[in-house]
Amino acid sequence: GAVVSQHPSWVICKSGTSVKIECRSLDFQATTMFWYRQFPKQSLMLMATSNEGSKATYEQGVEKDKFLINHASLTLSTLTVTSAHPEDSSFYICSAPGTSAYNEQFFGPGTRLTVL
Amino acid sequence: AQSVTQLGSHVSVSEGALVLLRCNYSSSVPPYLFWYVQYPNQGLQLLLKYTTGATLVKGINGFEAEFKKSETSFHLTKPSAHMSDAAEYFCAVTGNTGFQKLVFGTGTRLLVSP
Numbered sequence: 001g002a003v004v005s006q007h008p009s010w011v012i013c014k015s016g017t018s019v020k021i022e023c024r025s026l027d028f029q030a031t032t033m034f035w036y037r038q039f040p041k042q043s044l045m046l047m048a049t050s051n052e053g054s055k056a057t058y059e060q061g062v063e064k065d066k067f068l069i070n071h072a073s074l075t076l077s078t079l080t081v082t083s084a085h086p087e088d089s090s091f092y093i094c095s096a097p098g099t100s101a102y103n104e105q106f107f108g109p110g111t112r113l114t115v116l
Numbered sequence: 117a118q119s120v121t122q123l124g125s126h127v128s129v130s131e132g133a134l135v136l137l138r139c140n141y142s143s144s145v146p147p148y149l150f151w152y153v154q155y156p157n158q159g160l161q162l163l164l165k166y167t168t169g170a171t172l173v174k175g176i177n178g179f180e181a182e183f184k185k186s187e188t189s190f191h192l193t194k195p196s197a198h199m200s201d202a203a204e205y206f207c208a209v210t211g212n213t214g215f216q217k218l219v220f221g222t223g224t225r226l227l228v229s230p
Binding site (some may be wrong): 034041042049 | 148150152157158159160161162165206217218220221222223225
């Protein structure tokens with residue numbers, strides 16, 4: 001149980017285009033999901049908290065107009081990188097908390113974005 | 117507020133040797149502590165967690181960690197390294213008061229040589 005999937009696993013796009021990444025909780029409901037960004041050989045940086053039915057909460061320094069988050073249902077959150085540029089190339093990972101009281105999170109397999 | 121410090125960005129061991137990855141935390145409330153492993157181009161997999169109760173916790177793949185409140189530490193150990201243990205390891209902390217975000221350390225890359 002507690003499986004989180006992401007789609008696509010990798011994507012290559014041209015500079016200036018937009019890319020959508022999906023995060024799904026497969027066997028549980030998630031009113032909250034988290035989006036992280038990871039640069040090569042670095043730790044995970046929390047970008048935003050996705051909230052079902054309401055606006056996402058962005059971390060300081062993250063451009064909300066560039067990284068659009070939509071949490072349309074209890075099992076799906078999407079991250080859209082708008083007008084992507086090469087510096088947006090990164091590994092994007094989502095997570096969702098389980099149902100325990102211990103703040104445990106379950107992570108998706110990640111999406112590798114390369115912007116040419 | 118919480119923070120995590122992982123000493124050593126790289127740790128090298130020989131196959132069969134003891135693995136010790138260090139993690140120190142700071143938390144204004146009683147912490148929940150986690151160790152995650154990440155293989156190349158993959159997401160994070162939970163190795164083990166400390167929430168309450170026994171301070172020595174055992175996880176998957178033979179790993180264990182001990183919560184030491186007096187030292188604010190949660191070091192990860194494994195008695196005998198396998199080649200398959202080579203990966204990136206992240207320590208993370210969150211608070212025990214309601215739902216809170218995970219705060220990650222900078223990670224330690226474990227290298228295992230034959």
